[in-house]
Amino acid sequence: MTILEQLADYARERTEQGKRKRSLEELKKQALSLPDKKFEFENAIKRPGLSFICECKKASPSRGIIVHDFPYVQIAKEYEAAGAECISVLTEPKWFLGSNEYLKRIAGAVSVPCLRKDFTVDEYMIYEARVLGASAVLLICSILSERQINEYISICDEMGLSALVEAHDEREVTMAVQAGARLIGINNRNLKDFTVDTHNSFRFREMIPGDILFVSESGISTGHDVKKLREIGADAVLIGETLMRAEHKGAKLAGLRGVI
Numbered sequence: 001m002t003i004l005e006q007l008a009d010y011a012r013e014r015t016e017q018g019k020r021k022r023s024l025e026e027l028k029k030q031a032l033s034l035p036d037k038k039f040e041f042e043n044a045i046k047r048p049g050l051s052f053i054c055e056c057k058k059a060s061p062s063r064g065i066i067v068h069d070f071p072y073v074q075i076a077k078e079y080e081a082a083g084a085e086c087i088s089v090l091t092e093p094k095w096f097l098g099s100n101e102y103l104k105r106i107a108g109a110v111s112v113p114c115l116r117k118d119f120t121v122d123e124y125m126i127y128e129a130r131v132l133g134a135s136a137v138l139l140i141c142s143i144l145s146e147r148q149i150n151e152y153i154s155i156c157d158e159m160g161l162s163a164l165v166e167a168h169d170e171r172e173v174t175m176a177v178q179a180g181a182r183l184i185g186i187n188n189r190n191l192k193d194f195t196v197d198t199h200n201s202f203r204f205r206e207m208i209p210g211d212i213l214f215v216s217e218s219g220i221s222t223g224h225d226v227k228k229l230r231e232i233g234a235d236a237v238l239i240g241e242t243l244m245r246a247e248h249k250g251a252k253l254a255g256l257r258g259v260i
């Protein structure tokens with residue numbers, strides 16, 4: 001079983017546990033009673049220039065523990081102060097050591113839109129994301145069908161949530177476009193064998209129609225990487241490890257942007 005299959009299976013297990021504590025009907029009712037998020041995540045990315053989605057991530061399957069000290073709210077505030085357009089928060093608990101609580105506290109502490117970075121496998125997780133304060137969810141093509149992606153985007157639309165639809169190869173990019181994605185993330189990391197190649201973004205850029213926002217994800221570590229992605233017209237970059245390992249996150253972000 002690949003790590004991705006294990007992550008998806010565990011997300012299904014977490015969802016079933018969640019449903020035993022709180023039914024889908026109850027959660028859905030609460031989520032739909034909250035103010036509409038007005039697509040603030042994709043609107044932040046639509047602004048002119050390259051946007052930065054800065055990630056709060058303590059660990060990952062490929063890297064193990066990335067940082068031992070993880071003052072997540074402080075990190076998110078540092079990102080916001082440094083001009084991050086959006087923040088990504090890992091909520092997967094077993095391999096990423098994330099937590100729903102981290103998302104809830106971060107979304108309550110910053111005014112930039114937050115992405116729930118998790119392995120969405122059930123509509124339950126989308127309503128849960130809204131209740132936790134997220135403005136966007138991640139939909140990964142390799143663990144979902146085109147029909148599921150289309151259905152989950154419709155659920156997101158009801159609440160003004162954005163769906164970042166993640167693809168890694170040609171087949172998945174086609175699937176994302178056909179499913180109606182408005183925001184496509186090309187993951188430079190192969191989630192089956194963990195190899196990282198930022199050229200993946202260059203390879204598939206042309207396949208993404210001009211009216212769909214394009215995000216390059218993973219393995220971005222230098223101002224040069226960012227410059228190249230800007231040149232091919234990326235709308236946003238999603239950066240985790242590089243920022244998590246930086247002692248001075250604001251300065252690191254400025255360096256990546258190319259302003260110092």
Ligand SMILES: O=C(O)c1ccccc1NCC(=O)[C@H](O)[C@H](O)COP(=O)(O)O
Nearest residue numbers: 060061062191217218219220239240241
């Ligand atoms: O990062 C992993 O090891 C991983 C393994 C399996 C599924 C997903 C995984 N990572 C999620 C991500 O894609 C990254 O958190 C995100 O794109 C940021 O990447 P990076 O800047 O390289 O930390």
